[in-house]
Amino acid sequence: MNNRPIDSNHYDIDQDGLNELGHIYKKHRKAFIGFAKKKYGLRESESIDIYQDAIIALYRNMKAKKTLDLKSSIKTYLFAIGKYMIINSLKSKKREKRISLQNLDLQRYDVPIEENHSGVDKIHLMRLRKCLREISPKCRELLNLLYFNGLTNTQITEFLNYSNTSVLKTRKSQCLKSLRLKMNSYGK
The missing domain is CATH 1.10.10.10 (Winged helix-like DNA-binding domain superfamily/Winged helix DNA-binding domain)
Known part of the structure; x- marks a missing residue:
C-alpha cells in the first residue's frame, strides 16, 4: 500500500490501492449522500447509486493516472465527479418527463356523457x-x-x-x- 495519506494531492493506484479506494468510499459516503439530498433533492437510494458510480469513475481515473498531482483534495474531486453525474441524471429525468408529457392523450377533452346526466x-x-x-x-x-x-x-x-x-x-x-x-x- 502507498504510504501517502489518503487526502494528499497525489493519487495513484496499485495492487493495494483498492484498500485506499475502500477507505475513500467509506470516509466520504455519508457526506456525499447528504450533499446530494440537500443540494439536489435526491432520494437516498439515488444518492447512493450516483456515489457508487462516482467512486467507479474515480477508480478509473486513478488507473488512467488522471489523478496524479490533483490541485484539489480527493473529496473535492470525488464530489465534482458526483455533481456532474447528478446534473446529467437530472437532465435525463427532465428529458424523460418531457417525452412522457408529449405522449399524453390530447383527445381526453371528449368528456363522456353519462346516463345519469340530466x-x-x-x-x-x-x-x-x-x-x-x-x-x-x-x-x-x-x-x-x-x-x-x-x-x-x-x-x-x-x-x-x-x-x-x-x-x-x-x-x-x-x-x-x-x-x-x-x-x-x-x-x-
Whole structure:
C-alpha cells in the first residue's frame, strides 16, 4: 500500500490501492449522500447509486493516472465527479418527463356523457365538446393539459415552452375567454 495519506494531492493506484479506494468510499459516503439530498433533492437510494458510480469513475481515473498531482483534495474531486453525474441524471429525468408529457392523450377533452346526466347537462357537455374543437389548437392543448390531464402550471409551462408561469396564466385566461365566447354564442 502507498504510504501517502489518503487526502494528499497525489493519487495513484496499485495492487493495494483498492484498500485506499475502500477507505475513500467509506470516509466520504455519508457526506456525499447528504450533499446530494440537500443540494439536489435526491432520494437516498439515488444518492447512493450516483456515489457508487462516482467512486467507479474515480477508480478509473486513478488507473488512467488522471489523478496524479490533483490541485484539489480527493473529496473535492470525488464530489465534482458526483455533481456532474447528478446534473446529467437530472437532465435525463427532465428529458424523460418531457417525452412522457408529449405522449399524453390530447383527445381526453371528449368528456363522456353519462346516463345519469340530466338533459341540461348533456346539452351543456355536447356544446362544450363542440366549442373545444372550435377554439385554436394551442388553446385546446393548454386547456386539455390543465383540466383533463391534471398537470400543474409549472409542468405545462415547461411542456409548452413558455418563459414563465405568468405567461401561462395570461394565455390560460385568453383561452378560457375564447371558450366562454364560443359557449355563449351557442346559447343564443
